[in-house]
Amino acid sequence: xxxxxxxxxxxxxxxxxxxxxxxxxxxxxxxxxxxxxxxxxxxxxxxxxxxxxxxxxxxxxxxxxxxxxxxxxxxxxxxxxxxxxxxxxxxxxxxxxxxxxxxxxxxxxxxxxxxxxxxxxxxxxxxxxxxxxxxxxxxxxxxxxxxxxxxxxxxxxxxxxxxxxxxxxxxxxxxxxxxxxxxxxxxxxxxxxxxxxxxxxxxxxxxxxxxxxxxxxxxxxxxxxxxxxxxxxxxxxxxxxxxxxxxxxxxxxxxxxxxxxxxxxxxxxxxxxxxxxxxxxxxxxxxxxxxxxxxxxxxxxxxxxxxxxxxxxxxxxxxxxxxxxxxxxxxxxxxxxxxxxxxxxxxxxxxxxxxxxxxxxxxxxxxxxxxxxxxxxxxxxxxxxxxxxxxxxxxxxxxxxxxxxxxxxxxxxxxxxxxxxxxxxxxxxxxxxxxxxxxxxxxxxxxxxxxxxxxxxxxxxxxxxxxxxxxxxxxxxxxxxxxxxxxxxxxxxxxxxxxxxxxxxxxxxxxxxxxxxxxxxxxxxxxxxxxxxxxxxxxxxxxxxxxxxxxxxxxxxxxxxxxxxxxxxxxxxxxxxxxxxxxxxxxxxxxxxxxxxxxxxxxxxxxxxxxxxxxxxxxxxxxxxxxxxxxxxxxxxxxxxxxxxxxxxx
Amino acid sequence: xxxxxxxxxxxxxxxxxxxxxxxxxxxxxxxxxxxxxxxxxxxxxxxxxxxxxxxxxxxxxxxxxxxxxxxxxxxxxxxxxxxxxxxxxxxxxxxxxxxxxxxxxxxxxxxxxxxxxxxxxxxxxxxxxxxxxxxxxxxxxxxxxxxxxxxxxxxxxxxxxxxxxxxxxxxxxxxxxxxxxxxxxxxxxxxxxxxxxxxxxxxxxxxxxxxxxxxxxxxxxxxxxxxxxxxxxxxxxxxxxxxxxxxxxxxxxxxxxxxxxxxxxxxxxxxxxxxxxxxxxxxxxxxxxxxx
Numbered sequence: 001x002x003x004x005x006x007x008x009x010x011x012x013x014x015x016x017x018x019x020x021x022x023x024x025x026x027x028x029x030x031x032x033x034x035x036x037x038x039x040x041x042x043x044x045x046x047x048x049x050x051x052x053x054x055x056x057x058x059x060x061x062x063x064x065x066x067x068x069x070x071x072x073x074x075x076x077x078x079x080x081x082x083x084x085x086x087x088x089x090x091x092x093x094x095x096x097x098x099x100x101x102x103x104x105x106x107x108x109x110x111x112x113x114x115x116x117x118x119x120x121x122x123x124x125x126x127x128x129x130x131x132x133x134x135x136x137x138x139x140x141x142x143x144x145x146x147x148x149x150x151x152x153x154x155x156x157x158x159x160x161x162x163x164x165x166x167x168x169x170x171x172x173x174x175x176x177x178x179x180x181x182x183x184x185x186x187x188x189x190x191x192x193x194x195x196x197x198x199x200x201x202x203x204x205x206x207x208x209x210x211x212x213x214x215x216x217x218x219x220x221x222x223x224x225x226x227x228x229x230x231x232x233x234x235x236x237x238x239x240x241x242x243x244x245x246x247x248x249x250x251x252x253x254x255x256x257x258x259x260x261x262x263x264x265x266x267x268x269x270x271x272x273x274x275x276x277x278x279x280x281x282x283x284x285x286x287x288x289x290x291x292x293x294x295x296x297x298x299x300x301x302x303x304x305x306x307x308x309x310x311x312x313x314x315x316x317x318x319x320x321x322x323x324x325x326x327x328x329x330x331x332x333x334x335x336x337x338x339x340x341x342x343x344x345x346x347x348x349x350x351x352x353x354x355x356x357x358x359x360x361x362x363x364x365x366x367x368x369x370x371x372x373x374x375x376x377x378x379x380x381x382x383x384x385x386x387x388x389x390x391x392x393x394x395x396x397x398x399x400x401x402x403x404x405x406x407x408x409x410x411x412x413x414x415x416x417x418x419x420x421x422x423x424x425x426x427x428x429x430x431x432x433x434x435x436x437x438x439x440x441x442x443x444x445x446x447x448x449x450x451x452x453x454x455x456x457x458x459x460x461x462x463x464x465x466x467x468x469x470x471x472x473x474x475x476x477x478x479x480x481x482x483x484x485x486x487x488x489x490x491x492x493x494x495x496x497x498x499x500x501x502x503x504x505x506x507x508x509x510x511x512x513x514x515x516x517x518x519x520x521x522x523x524x525x526x527x528x529x530x531x532x533x534x535x536x537x538x539x540x541x542x543x544x545x546x547x548x549x550x551x552x553x554x555x556x557x558x559x560x561x562x563x564x565x566x567x568x569x570x571x572x573x574x575x576x577x578x579x580x581x582x583x584x585x586x587x588x589x590x591x592x593x594x595x596x597x598x599x600x601x602x603x604x605x606x607x608x609x610x611x612x613x614x615x616x617x618x619x620x621x622x623x624x625x626x627x628x629x630x631x632x633x634x635x636x637x638x639x640x641x642x643x644x645x646x647x648x649x650x
Numbered sequence: 651x652x653x654x655x656x657x658x659x660x661x662x663x664x665x666x667x668x669x670x671x672x673x674x675x676x677x678x679x680x681x682x683x684x685x686x687x688x689x690x691x692x693x694x695x696x697x698x699x700x701x702x703x704x705x706x707x708x709x710x711x712x713x714x715x716x717x718x719x720x721x722x723x724x725x726x727x728x729x730x731x732x733x734x735x736x737x738x739x740x741x742x743x744x745x746x747x748x749x750x751x752x753x754x755x756x757x758x759x760x761x762x763x764x765x766x767x768x769x770x771x772x773x774x775x776x777x778x779x780x781x782x783x784x785x786x787x788x789x790x791x792x793x794x795x796x797x798x799x800x801x802x803x804x805x806x807x808x809x810x811x812x813x814x815x816x817x818x819x820x821x822x823x824x825x826x827x828x829x830x831x832x833x834x835x836x837x838x839x840x841x842x843x844x845x846x847x848x849x850x851x852x853x854x855x856x857x858x859x860x861x862x863x864x865x866x867x868x869x870x871x872x873x874x875x876x877x878x879x880x881x882x883x884x885x886x887x888x889x890x891x892x893x894x895x896x897x898x899x900x901x902x903x904x905x906x907x908x909x910x911x912x913x914x915x916x917x918x919x920x921x922x923x924x925x926x927x928x929x930x931x932x933x934x935x936x937x938x939x940x941x942x
Binding site for chain 2: 341461463464470
């Protein structure tokens, strides 16, 4: 029989106040297999670990059981420790007597009894544990970046500049994302396009970046270091190999539709690039609005194209690639104003969202940067900004803070004042959150230099009265009701993860939180990793954040990817579900239930084989196997049965 | 369809026209209501503003009577009664301890009540339940061309737990009136507070509100304003006269209970209306539109 050492941790008083440790030690010391037992105040501390190591040597222990907190906390700690004294880490087991015992019970007698049974069962498991060696996996040194906004561009450039290949996939026909739509950026007021477009060009021309715009991830298989991805490029109806981006087709196209890039304020053609600085600067035909696709007549673009690049027969195409790491940077959408009927959203034309106001302010916008309101093109003399619309409203909309609105609304008011000197901006706010380098100073400047009126309170109603938009609210600092007859109202709408995030998360097998944002592995210590190894998160897909934070996070994802690429090979957990070829009849039931495609039939031998790299040890096959041939390493049926017996024994 | 009916005090006094027209409309739509044999004051909505179980005894006694009537649904015409009864259910349901305490203070009631056996329903929801198509088919004055401002008040919309429609952007009255062939006038103050009981101590507040609400309805071109709450009705109908005395330029608008309008559109006998109860006489407009 193996010699097992049991090490009982007091965890200060976390365990010791509910579990009678001297009694526990006394009762367990004669349990079959227990060769040594010792308790200590903090087993995870340096002296605690030293104690464990020394006793493994002096008592010649074959395996140890640490009775302490949850294995998610310190299993790794102790497995690392035992390796230094040449014990195989898989002979180190944790018995969780804190989360599953002392923390949830009050009665000392009962808790002690339960702790005893937990430890006994883990001793039974340890008795049959085998030495295991991690599986070695090679790494494909190429990254996939999903989303071509500032986050995706930054991440792709950082990886590519380090000499690795990157595939940058963007859903729109051009990279640039939301940042390309913005006018000027807080707190320095530098033009968004001026700082972004050079990066877009870099990404477009980089020898290590393969740009795939108008494309989406279609399918994925594999695992960290070894993903296989299938990417769909939608039908563009323009052969980009022939197209030079001369723009003649766009000029001649007779069909005009509202421009998404200009938030519906301006028009674009049915054959279009989203904006003049697009990368790649080549058009696509929007088949839903194209006259030829709707009526069968027109083809004017085809006639005028000097390079014969228009191809109405083009179909969607697919490429398959192998990549080692994936960065998800799919960005955000603005919560539609239609959801704010009490503020006239969707009913009053001069009630718009912040992103639309960015287009009004932008020099490349539909009004060339002149502030003109949508309904009649008049220059608004009084303008009301309302913050926290849809955000910080758990009862009706979303509970979280959208984070960027305080600053961009302040910027809006400031830029408006710079354009319309006799105009008066008002901002209704709940709080002003100006935490960031230079942000508070920016906010103060808006108050002092630009005379922006900040009103602390919520707006109850917004309605149209003749050509004015009346805003009724409260100023809680003076305790009075406020009514402003404004010309334009800008709502700082909540920001949401971009459309399709749920499907993408499902495809990638990563999780999303209650608000739909992608979940990081740890909110503080692993903020750019997803819970799936090899998949990293950047930008607003993970949580609302501004450009500086987005760029920082995107750069961090590149660091994570490079860290992965720096390794010769990756180690894969050896706890997998194997096949006992003696028992396997090759029925294939396990193949059907395997979610990772890790199992297949070996026709020659008539048994099932396992790809150890793909197996994630979920145990579905072990449960499905009718003969007991599928056994999870160190979690065999015999081990489980012994554990249950130990728990139930009198 | 069979349901019980709880009138409340106002419907038997100041709002007789509401009761008579509502019951006539329902009868015309094939719904018969049984007035509870025995009922008490609902306790009025401010009984619900305090966390005091004793205040729930009045509404619960009525709810017990409703349960004893054997009908699942209890119609409350007065919006304040609706609000009180419904919130009382919200307050006590799923809480055996509260119910036990209340039962200890009720000597006459023998029926055990748990809170989930009676559904309190308002007339708008009831009409939708009966069917807008059926309502449409019952309208005879289809070409009246009336422009109607629907005023909601607060009692049917707040708090959210008992709201019959979106508290900020309700549509149920407009839906019903559209089915009845009326043109709806959107006016921004349709959910604004009328000032409620401030009329007793601070009548200026109510005057200010009435001026705003009525002014907005008139400005948006309404012929009539309809509503359901007897207190809103009082504030918006009677106070218009006071405002006009002070300000001759103030333009009034006749106010009707929505069921009065429906009854007229259905061609029911006009003697159910008792127009003497109205401060702003609606008859000239109604005659002009061919409804009288």
